[in-house]
Amino acid sequence: MTDHSLLQEEGMYSGHVGCPGCGATVAMKFALRALGEKTMLVIPACCWAIVAGAHPQTSLKVPVLHTAFETAGAAASGLRAALDMQGDTDTTVVAWAGDGGTFDIGFQALSGAVERNEDFIYVCYDNEAYMNTGVQRSSSTPFGARTTTTPGRGWKQTRKKNIVEALAAHRIPYAATASIAYPDDLMRKFRKAAALKGGSRFIHVYATCPTGWRVPSEMCIKTARLAVQTRLFPLYEVEDGHRYTLNLDPDPPKPVRDYMAVQGRFKHLTDADYEQIQEMVDEDWGLLKRKIGAFGNPDAA
Amino acid sequence: MTDGNIKFVQGNEACVEAALYAGLDFFAGYPITPSTEVAEHMSYRLPQIGGKFIQMEDEISSICAIIGASLTGHKVMTATSGPGFSLMQEGLGYAIMAEIPCVIVNVMRGGPSTGLPTAPSQGDVYQARWGAHGDHAIIALTASNHQDVFSITVDAFNMAETYRTPVILLFDEVIGHMRERLTIPEPGEIPVVGRLRTSVKAGIDYHPYLPREDGRLPMSDFGGQHRYNVTGLVHDMWGFPSNNPSVVHGLLRHLVDKIKNNVDTITRYKEYYLEDARTILISYGSSARSALHIVENRRARGERLGLLELQTIWPFPYGLVEEKCEKARHIVVVEMNMGQVLRAVKRAVHHPERVVLANRIDGVFITPTDIKNILRLIQGKGV
Numbered sequence: 217m218t219d220h221s222l223l224q225e226e227g228m229y230s231g232h233v234g235c236p237g238c239g240a241t242v243a244m245k246f247a248l249r250a251l252g253e254k255t256m257l258v259i260p261a262c263c264w265a266i267v268a269g270a271h272p273q274t275s276l277k278v279p280v281l282h283t284a285f286e287t288a289g290a291a292a293s294g295l296r297a298a299l300d301m302q303g304d305t306d307t308t309v310v311a312w313a314g315d316g317g318t319f320d321i322g323f324q325a326l327s328g329a330v331e332r333n334e335d336f337i338y339v340c341y342d343n344e345a346y347m348n349t350g351v352q353r354s355s356s357t358p359f360g361a362r363t364t365t366t367p368g369r370g371w372k373q374t375r376k377k378n379i380v381e382a383l384a385a386h387r388i389p390y391a392a393t394a395s396i397a398y399p400d401d402l403m404r405k406f407r408k409a410a411a412l413k414g415g416s417r418f419i420h421v422y423a424t425c426p427t428g429w430r431v432p433s434e435m436c437i438k439t440a441r442l443a444v445q446t447r448l449f450p451l452y453e454v455e456d457g458h459r460y461t462l463n464l465d466p467d468p469p470k471p472v473r474d475y476m477a478v479q480g481r482f483k484h485l486t487d488a489d490y491e492q493i494q495e496m497v498d499e500d501w502g503l504l505k506r507k508i509g510a511f512g513n514p515d516a517a
Numbered sequence: 518m519t520d521g522n523i524k525f526v527q528g529n530e531a532c533v534e535a536a537l538y539a540g541l542d543f544f545a546g547y548p549i550t551p552s553t554e555v556a557e558h559m560s561y562r563l564p565q566i567g568g569k570f571i572q573m574e575d576e577i578s579s580i581c582a583i584i585g586a587s588l589t590g591h592k593v594m595t596a597t598s599g600p601g602f603s604l605m606q607e608g609l610g611y612a613i614m615a616e617i618p619c620v621i622v623n624v625m626r627g628g629p630s631t632g633l634p635t636a637p638s639q640g641d642v643y644q645a646r647w648g649a650h651g652d653h654a655i656i657a658l659t660a661s662n663h664q665d666v667f668s669i670t671v672d673a674f675n676m677a678e679t680y681r682t683p684v685i686l687l688f689d690e691v692i693g694h695m696r697e698r699l700t701i702p703e704p705g706e707i708p709v710v711g712r713l714r715t716s717v718k719a720g721i722d723y724h725p726y727l728p729r730e731d732g733r734l735p736m737s738d739f740g741g742q743h744r745y746n747v748t749g750l751v752h753d754m755w756g757f758p759s760n761n762p763s764v765v766h767g768l769l770r771h772l773v774d775k776i777k778n779n780v781d782t783i784t785r786y787k788e789y790y791l792e793d794a795r796t797i798l799i800s801y802g803s804s805a806r807s808a809l810h811i812v813e814n815r816r817a818r819g820e821r822l823g824l825l826e827l828q829t830i831w832p833f834p835y836g837l838v839e840e841k842c843e844k845a846r847h848i849v850v851v852e853m854n855m856g857q858v859l860r861a862v863k864r865a866v867h868h869p870e871r872v873v874l875a876n877r878i879d880g881v882f883i884t885p886t887d888i889k890n891i892l893r894l895i896q897g898k899g900v
Contacts, residue, residue: 284600284631285575285600286575286604320574320575321547321574321575323574349548349553350548350557352548352553352557352572353572355574364553364560365548365556365557365560365570366560367557367560370560370564
């Protein structure tokens with residue numbers, strides 16, 4: 217059943233200073249709708265540190281702790297523990313970080329926090345590069361992408377780090393992927409994460425960056441949807457590190473080229489490159505399906 | 518010189534070209550405003566010359582990667598800004614202790630913390646000096662225009678090799694991002710100091726930390742002919758850890774003296790109209806551009822104003838400042854912080870009460886008008 221009271225609650229003001237078509241702002245809008253006003257955000261250096269905005273253009277209605285780049289997991293740990301000391305158990309502490317602050321510089325603090333099973337939700341809105349400093353590669357940048365530090369023929373030759381599996385390996389209560397193109401699924405996951413209070417919850421949100429991916433701003437949602445429809449970004453959940461649930465099975469899937477060819481960052485790729493990437497996507501999907509087959513959640517709908 | 522040597526570039530790019538001129542072939546870094554263009558330009562330029570560019574996962578890794586690469590015999594650099602420079606401090610201390618040549622670029626922005634990522638500041642002067650813990654000496658250089666960025670960057674590599682030490686390049690956001698004409702010198706025009714390698718043959722005992730008579734320590738490419746130990750612990754001449762008091766004392770003295778005893782060789786500066794100057798401006802980095810503008814304007818009107826532009830900040834050239842300021846009635850330190858070089862200047866001169874500060878700390882580039890206002894105050898004219 218849909219909770220209409222929550223759906224009407226907007227955590228963002230209209231208007232923000234993000235780029236046109238920014239997927240990360242779409243992610244925040246739906247996340248805050250699901251989480252409600254008793255939420256605190258811990259935001260390290262990332263696009264959202266800017267999008268949150270200077271007064272009076274601030275775009276958020278909830279309190280924000282804008283922390284140092286590498287510290288979202290640590291700052292959120294301290295905040296949560298201190299709120300508990302004060303008897304405030306209602307407030308949901310949410311660390312909200314980009315892929316650089318999650319996959320790279322913030323990974324140590326995140327890994328430390330979830331190993332302690334800190335009671336917060338960690339959200340990585342993933343736009344697959346350091347967009348705030350002008351599109352440098354991160355360990356979330358996919359194979360084949362050109363960025364300003366993987367220029368020309370030096371486009372990125374390594375795979376994207378699989379962050380959800382890394383978090384699931386910490387055996388946290390809840391790790392999930394979500395996409396801005398599937399808002400119902402995304403909000404359900406945020407509500408589920410909030411309800412699983414008591415331990416670390418991680419949500420990996422795929423968030424198109426029209427500026428860095430070089431797609432027209434109106435293609436924001438469509439591009440994110442194609443990532444799911446091509447099986448490049450599967451929507452799934454992992455509970456307690458071993459109970460896998462696939463939320464959507466695009467069958468038959470679209471070729472991965474349909475997703476990549478609309479983006480300027482992949483413009484240089486050849487047919488052979490696309491074949492190699494399709495093989496990687498098929499392989500990743502096959503691996504995920506095997507895990508679901510072996511460790512599927514019997515309670516899943 | 519050909520037209521191809523003339524470029525219109527950002528200071529960050531000038532620094533990259535100079536590093537390549539000095540023989541750099543390894544760079545590890547991490548994006549941070551306002552230094553990111555150094556990494557971006559390196560990612561484009563290094564593969565062209567068969568060098569290695571690595572984008573690391575943070576600044577801690579960046580400095581540690583260049584330390585490893587330097588040991589194996591490469592000329593190395595990393596680039597960052599305030600928050601990243603803070604993260605690099607442990608690695609910096611390690612490079613000081615293990616005596617590993619490397620260059621660290623800090624394109625200063627407003628601080629502390631995240632501060633003002635896109636605005637200029639010169640607030641890291643003391644962090645460069647004392648950011649790493651423990652007694653140590655450090656070399657920190659700066660420049661006020663792109664041609665000087667080029668030559669001082671080559672100097673930084675030369676000093677890193679000569680003294681087996683990390684050298685910090687303290688640029689600022691204005692220098693890093695401003696575009697200006699740069700003429701790339703022909704090879705050989707600026708001398709380049711190569712790695713001093715030991716003449717000790719393979720199989721013969723090599724002492725990585727035994728200074729020659731001139732104080733220099735020949736290196737052996739790590740993993741090459743000689744097996745030796747490198748550590749951040751206090752170590753003896755073999756590089757093995759030691760807490761023998763005389764070894765501890767000797768090492769600390771060596772680390773400080775090798776730089777302290779060569780202040781005159783390390784000092785780089787420029788002077789304008791100092792011979793008869795009654796009022797001397799002391800400045801560095803982008804602030805020196807505004808200071809020079811004022812000095813040239815006032816000289817045209819016959820006022821006895823001069824400029825001492827420091828390019829070596831650390832070790833601080835106390836002797837030079839004392840000598841140049843001997844006859845000055847007023848000394849105005851022009852910088853974008855709350856008086857970091859001012860403090861050193863006051864310690865250098867005979868009459869510290871004659872030293873005043875012209876500064877801005879609001880994220881806005883200091884203008885000639887800002888300096889003019891201070892000069893009016895000194896002259897009793899009011900603002």
